[in-house]
Amino acid sequence: MKEGGEGFVRADQIDLKSIDEQLERHMNKALTMERNKRKEGDDDFATIDIAVSPRAIKNTTFRKQKQDWEIDPSKLIIKSVIARGTFGTVHRGVYDGQDVAVKLLDWGEEGQRTEAEISSLRTAFIQEVAVWHKLDHPNVTKFIGATMGSSELQVQTENGLISMPSNICCVVVEYLPGGALKSYLIKNRRRKLAFKVVIQLALDLARGLSYLHSQKIVHRDVKTENMLLDKSRTVKIADFGVARVEASNPNDMTGETGTLGYMAPEVLNGKPYNRKCDVYSFGICLWEIYCCDMPYPDLSFSEVTTAVVRQNLRPEIPRCCPSSLANVMKRCWDVNPEKRPEMDEVVSLLEANDTSKGGGMIPLDQQQGCFCFRKFKGP
Numbered sequence: 178m179k180e181g182g183e184g185f186v187r188a189d190q191i192d193l194k195s196i197d198e199q200l201e202r203h204m205n206k207a208l209t210m211e212r213n214k215r216k217e218g219d220d221d222f223a224t225i226d227i228a229v230s231p232r233a234i235k236n237t238t239f240r241k242q243k244q245d246w247e248i249d250p251s252k253l254i255i256k257s258v259i260a261r262g263t264f265g266t267v268h269r270g271v272y273d274g275q276d277v278a279v280k281l282l283d284w285g286e287e288g289q290r291t292e293a294e295i296s297s298l299r300t301a302f303i304q305e306v307a308v309w310h311k312l313d314h315p316n317v318t319k320f321i322g323a324t325m326g327s328s329e330l331q332v333q334t335e336n337g338l339i340s341m342p343s344n345i346c347c348v349v350v351e352y353l354p355g356g357a358l359k360s361y362l363i364k365n366r367r368r369k370l371a372f373k374v375v376i377q378l379a380l381d382l383a384r385g386l387s388y389l390h391s392q393k394i395v396h397r398d399v400k401t402e403n404m405l406l407d408k409s410r411t412v413k414i415a416d417f418g419v420a421r422v423e424a425s426n427p428n429d430m431t432g433e434t435g436t437l438g439y440m441a442p443e444v445l446n447g448k449p450y451n452r453k454c455d456v457y458s459f460g461i462c463l464w465e466i467y468c469c470d471m472p473y474p475d476l477s478f479s480e481v482t483t484a485v486v487r488q489n490l491r492p493e494i495p496r497c498c499p500s501s502l503a504n505v506m507k508r509c510w511d512v513n514p515e516k517r518p519e520m521d522e523v524v525s526l527l528e529a530n531d532t533s534k535g536g537g538m539i540p541l542d543q544q545q546g547c548f549c550f551r552k553f554k555g556p
């Protein structure tokens with residue numbers, strides 16, 4: 178599917194029949210695999226309270242018990258593509274008169290994805306809905322609803338409204354026009370941010386994470402790309418694709434997930450981890466927000482892993498950074514997860530900062546500038 182101009186998708190570029198056929202084949206395969214997986218006693222779904230009933234397939238439409246998070250597809254209009262993510266495409270849309278972002282699950286061309294990939298995509302999709310639909314906080318992108326397959330979805334094209342193939346899965350969330358926090362930091366990489374703005378952004382993120390942890394959710398992919406800004410620059414946590422309900426036994430949570438530069442050493446090492454991996458990633462985000470820079474720009478993936486795990490490498494904190502903030506960063510990225518603070522403590526530490534006297538990182542190219550970094554490291 179390609180983007181059209183003026184917020185439209187070109188109708189002639191949507192091959193509805195073949196998408197429908199692909200979906201039908203993929204859905205059946207994925208459901209068979211899921212059924213087999215359940216028979217084998219896989220308890221992956223133990224924490225997911227979505228009723229996915231493989232029995233309920235009729236005429237290729239994926240039917241299930243109506244969930245409280247299900248949208249009314251007739252009220253949703255899908256518009257142009259905003260971005261392409263791991264799942265598929267993210268579109269702008271309108272739901273019941275409200276501006277929304279619509280994440281559509283893309284099953285890929287026939288033969289493009291293996292059955293295992295399709296199954297894991299679908300599991301991730303279900304997982305994202307399972308986690309997200311329960312959340313309600315000003316610093317978490319508001320979940321509006323989802324559908325796991327509907328014949329009533331419509332896409333707005335240059336030629337009017339066109340029905341989407343049945344079985345399309347989508348998640349509908351509030352539309353956030355400010356873009357990703359990462360892009361905002363990149364925009365300000367030369368000028369840097371006022372201390373007041375640094376604290377505001379950091380507090381938003383810290384409050385959002387503290388809320389998630391209070392709900393026993395570990396985000397597992399905390400990074401500035403996954404944080405979106407609303408029109409008044411409030412940070413909202415987005416992308417719950419790999420978020421999980423925290424396991425009561427830490428040994429139940431292992432596996433590399435997240436994004437390298439933000440990943441805690443225990444995650445990089447494949448060791449058991451808990452919510453403290455989010456605290457580590459928050460520490461890296463805090464550094465990034467203060468510096469408007471990227472951690473480890475000159476290192477390759479493998480160099481980052483080795484250096485973080487074996488040499489305790491962390492981003493270099495500029496000398497102009499107030500100790501109150503530098504200490505939060507250092508505590509958050511402590512190698513020992515138990516020594517890292519809880520997110521609610523981080524919120525209190527950030528709230529204690531006095532921002533009335535100005536401050537903030539001094540751009541390197543100013544005469545009296547900050548020479549903490551040896552050279553400019555633009556993203």
Ligand SMILES: Nc1ncnc2c1ncn2[C@@H]1O[C@H](COP(=O)(O)OP(=O)(O)OP(=O)(O)O)[C@@H](O)[C@H]1O
Binds near residue numbers: 261262267350352418
């Ligand atoms: N609520 C939203 N409002 C506006 N834009 C959004 C919204 N949600 C997502 N986007 C846009 O879509 C992009 C991808 O979104 P998201 O990260 O949620 O998708 P994803 O499929 O999980 O991608 P990935 O896992 O690769 O990060 C975001 O970087 C952002 O540009």
